[in-house]
Amino acid sequence: MKKMLFLLAVTTILVVTSIPSSEGHNITKILAQHPEFSTFNHYLTLTRLSSVINRRLTITVLAVDNAGMSSLLDKHYTLPTLKNILLLHVLVDYYGAKKLHQLTGGSSTASSMFQATGAAPGTSGYVNISDHRAGKVSFSAIDDAEGDSPSTPSSMFVKSVKEIPYNISVIQISGPLTSPIAEAPAAAPAPVNLTESMKKKDCALFAGLLLSIPDVEKTFDSGVDGGLTVFCPIDSAVKSFMPKFKNLTAEAKQSLLLYHGYPVYNSLQMLKSNNGLVTTLATEGAGKNYRFTIQTDGEDLTLKTKIVTATIKGTVVDQDPCAVYTIDKVLEPSELFKEKEVEPPAPEPAPAADAPKGQKEASSPALADGPDSAPADEKTADDNAAISRTVLSFGRLLAAAASAALVVAVV
Numbered sequence: 570m571k572k573m574l575f576l577l578a579v580t581t582i583l584v585v586t587s588i589p590s591s592e593g594h595n596i597t598k599i600l601a602q603h604p605e606f607s608t609f610n611h612y613l614t615l616t617r618l619s620s621v622i623n624r625r626l627t628i629t630v631l632a633v634d635n636a637g638m639s640s641l642l643d644k645h646y647t648l649p650t651l652k653n654i655l656l657l658h659v660l661v662d663y664y665g666a667k668k669l670h671q672l673t674g675g676s677s678t679a680s681s682m683f684q685a686t687g688a689a690p691g692t693s694g695y696v697n698i699s700d701h702r703a704g705k706v707s708f709s710a711i712d713d714a715e716g717d718s719p720s721t722p723s724s725m726f727v728k729s730v731k732e733i734p735y736n737i738s739v740i741q742i743s744g745p746l747t748s749p750i751a752e753a754p755a756a757a758p759a760p761v762n763l764t765e766s767m768k769k770k771d772c773a774l775f776a777g778l779l780l781s782i783p784d785v786e787k788t789f790d791s792g793v794d795g796g797l798t799v800f801c802p803i804d805s806a807v808k809s810f811m812p813k814f815k816n817l818t819a820e821a822k823q824s825l826l827l828y829h830g831y832p833v834y835n836s837l838q839m840l841k842s843n844n845g846l847v848t849t850l851a852t853e854g855a856g857k858n859y860r861f862t863i864q865t866d867g868e869d870l871t872l873k874t875k876i877v878t879a880t881i882k883g884t885v886v887d888q889d890p891c892a893v894y895t896i897d898k899v900l901e902p903s904e905l906f907k908e909k910e911v912e913p914p915a916p917e918p919a920p921a922a923d924a925p926k927g928q929k930e931a932s933s934p935a936l937a938d939g940p941d942s943a944p945a946d947e948k949t950a951d952d953n954a955a956i957s958r959t960v961l962s963f964g965r966l967l968a969a970a971a972s973a974a975l976v977v978a979v980v
């Protein structure tokens with residue numbers, strides 16, 4: 570029995586250490602060791618494809634050297650078009666050098682991330698990999714919506730640059746893949762208007778509060794291009810909070826609103842795998858004030874201040890570098906509210922009517938921060954989140970790219 574428990578403990582430790590963490594591969598770092606790919610690397614970063622690649626497991630990057638990239642750049646594509654072309658160079662499966670030389674039937678059709686964006690019609694966006702005689706492997710984009718005559722020129726396998734089975738494989742090919750569909754002019758995604766999108770997703774009151782203080786709105790807007798995650802309380806939550814809000818000084822009102830902005834882009838999966846204290850737009854400089862804790866709680870993601878625990882309910886926008894999520898409560902920082910004003914725990918947003926005042930005064934110490942689950946359980950929950958992260962973030966990419974605007978998601 571004891572032996573079994575010991576084995577179980579060892580297995581648990583092994584599982585825990587081999588599970589995906591936030592420290593996965595880093596394509597920027599991998600390519601930085603090879604100066605001949607510096608241009609390719611630069612454009613992966615510029616198009617933000619590098620973060621997409623880093624968030625995915627089981628992926629193959631077909632890298633093109635600086636000469637190949639300069640032939641591509643000579644065509645003066647816009648950045649969104651260049652992004653589509655580069656998406657074609659990222660295959661959503663693992664192809665190491667060995668697998669490439671052992672393709673069943675001599676060839677394989679691989680799905681690229683361009684195919685996965687939804688921008689590619691029919692079979693375009695797939696890459697035909699063929700293992701020819703004499704060990705030569707060719708890659709060509711299958712670019713025909715109807716499925717016949719795939720006759721785009723091929724690029725040849727040059728060498729394996731880095732293989733981390735089965736996370737990521739980086740392979741050099743002789744030149745960029747060509748595809749008239751990927752090369753077609755692509756529109757840049759419509760810019761996100763925070764307040765407009767909030768209004769459409771049950772956050773009209775919070776949007777109204779942001780718009781009522783121009784300095785606050787400006788602060789949020791200026792984060793839209795540089796990285797921002799906003800947690801907007803749904804209308805019923807803001808409505809019941811209004812008496813308290815009106816009671817705040819002008820300065821405190823600003824801080825309260827800014828407290829709902831986290832100046833870093835986060836997908837839901839990133840939030841799940843990066844639990845911990847976050848600095849908000851209300852935090853002063855390198856200060857430690859106006860922070861809250863993000864915690865994965867089973868399937869839920871909660872935001873905890875010392876006063877309230879809010880739960881993320883849905884996605885308003887997730888368009889890297891900006892994301893907006895709805896939450897079921899207004900976040901009350903301990904800098905502005907007293908700890909005893911703890912609200913009764915409410916898993917679902919209270920329907921329009923508020924609980925009577927008296928009830929709200931009742932403090933519930935159990936909410937404070939008792940470690941209610943064993944560390945092992947917590948670990949498992951986090952690990953599961955990390956695994957589903959890869960699958961979900963890909964789905965998110967699809968959706969984001971397909972609609973290029975608003976994405977409704979169920980948490």
Ligand SMILES: *[C@@H]1O[C@H](CO)[C@@H](O)[C@H](O)[C@H]1NC(C)=O
Pocket residue numbers: 587588589590591592593594626733734736
């Ligand atoms: C594969 O990726 C996971 C998650 O990012 C990481 O934990 C693991 O160490 C990686 N495997 C290797 C061999 O690097």
Ligand SMILES: *[C@@H]1O[C@H](CO)[C@@H](O)[C@H](O)[C@H]1NC(C)=O
Pocket residue numbers: 595596597598601623
């Ligand atoms: C990846 O590596 C680059 C260069 O070493 C570094 O600047 C960047 O912060 C890293 N990205 C992540 C997500 O760790």
Ligand SMILES: *[C@@H]1O[C@H](CO)[C@@H](O)[C@H](O)[C@H]1NC(C)=O
Pocket residue numbers: 676678697698699711719
């Ligand atoms: C892939 O390329 C090979 C050789 O170039 C060709 O024979 C084969 O028909 C192609 N497959 C597809 C699905 O296009």
Ligand SMILES: *[C@@H]1O[C@H](CO)[C@@H](O)[C@H](O)[C@H]1NC(C)=O
Pocket residue numbers: 762763764765790
């Ligand atoms: C977003 O829309 C609002 C109207 O709801 C407008 O006042 C504001 O200027 C817009 N913001 C940006 C950055 O365009």
Ligand SMILES: *[C@@H]1O[C@H](CO)[C@@H](O)[C@H](O)[C@H]1NC(C)=O
Pocket residue numbers: 812813816
């Ligand atoms: C408004 O502030 C006063 C004084 O600080 C306090 O007594 C009162 O309870 C507050 N009202 C609300 C609704 O928070």
